[in-house]
Amino acid sequence: MGPLGVGQTADELAALDQKACDMCGITFFEFRNQGRLGCPHDYVHFEKELEPLIANIHGATTHTGRRPSRAAAAGLPEGTDELTGLIGLRRSMKDAIACEDYENAKEDRDAIRALEDRWLGPPPA
């Protein structure tokens, strides 16, 4: 079904199945087995693979309904993939701490704070 089109060799399919999201780490194989995606970035990372699947389910691939208005009001992009980057940064910081690589951990922490300030604003009172 879906992206597994004609003309793909077994090797190509195997490679596609092993392709993993850089944020949540889910592989396309895991998604195919569970039917659930791992994080919002999967729609970017697996865009080519998901597109035929989405077309098959909905008979369309372009959203025409409501859109969030908050981003525009705050001068942020409408798509939220930049904010989803927090998932990868948190993982990277955790790994850095585990290896006692405090320099990289600090860099990650600063990048996390910058993203949070930009996207999440001050925590609600």
Place this chain on the structure above:
Amino acid sequence: MTMNLESLTHGVGEWLRGTGPESDIVMSSRVRLARNVAHYPFVSRASDQDRAEIEKFLRDRIATAPVGRDLDYIDVGRLEEVDRQFLVERQLISREHAEAQGARGVAIDGREQVSLMINEEDHLRIQCMHSGLDLAGVWEQIKAVDDQIEKVVPYAFHPRFGYLTACPTNVGTGIRVSVMLHLPALVITRQIDKVFRSLHKISLAVRGLYGEGSQAMGDFYQISNQTTLGKTEEELLEQVGDVVPVLIDYERRAREFLVRETQQNVHDQVSRAFGILRTAQTISAEETMQLLSRVRMGVLLGLIGDVQIADINSLLVRTQPAHLQKLRGVELDTKDRNIERARYLRQHFEAGGGAQASQN
């Protein structure tokens, strides 16, 4: 703030109020929106810590929105099984939400029209339900709730794919529009399968009373849209809304046919159903629902007097396993529940029906 489930036990909830347009056939109108927070993994891939953080983030943020002030929060992860089942019977949470693991909750408004499920399949499922046929009213209400939450929560959004969901079947608008109908005459006249086949052809889904996978019980059916991407929310509301008057018309004609052509048969059937409900010594939830469905039709056809529709509706939910146990204040196994259910029904009808039950 947490809520006392006992206070809910004595009402019947929005979907069984039995009021609103076309409420002789349309039980309830419901819209559900699937939303996710952009900076966390989807629920099925979230760690325990992620789930706890998502729950806290959504609770804290929603509390700052105007709608947050009208909501009571229930920590579903800490509830006893019977209480989770109670919320399912009430249609305030899904069966999946009741049976899931980890940090999760539901926020409910006092009228039981709005419920926000946190950490179901998606981080947030906003649900709004009205009694009778009122999709326009439901849409206005849920749109306002969604707008308020969107001001304080960064929803995962893709410029081309729309609102991003854990399962690609919900991506785009994330909307599921459902209308629950009571169609006993179409079942009795064996037209129901034909009707459903024609609904499938226009890509509408048909389910039984308690959602996905459940058998239709007591002639109650839920009609909903199957696709969520490529059409606007209004177009999808119309897709479901347009077919409802047609179904109402079919059901009304089938009821008229039954009265006109088989008056004695149908009168006999509903009277026997009423008789069993008033005298049985042990009765299952399924049989109760089936018989209540027939009595409900009998009341609407004027074949049974002295019973109110709101009263039948309240029995539909109060004879469900968890409601029955909450009302009796004890946990019961299936066998004891069947005995207790029969006793509850006898007492209810002996007491003159409506008097004790319709205090919604």
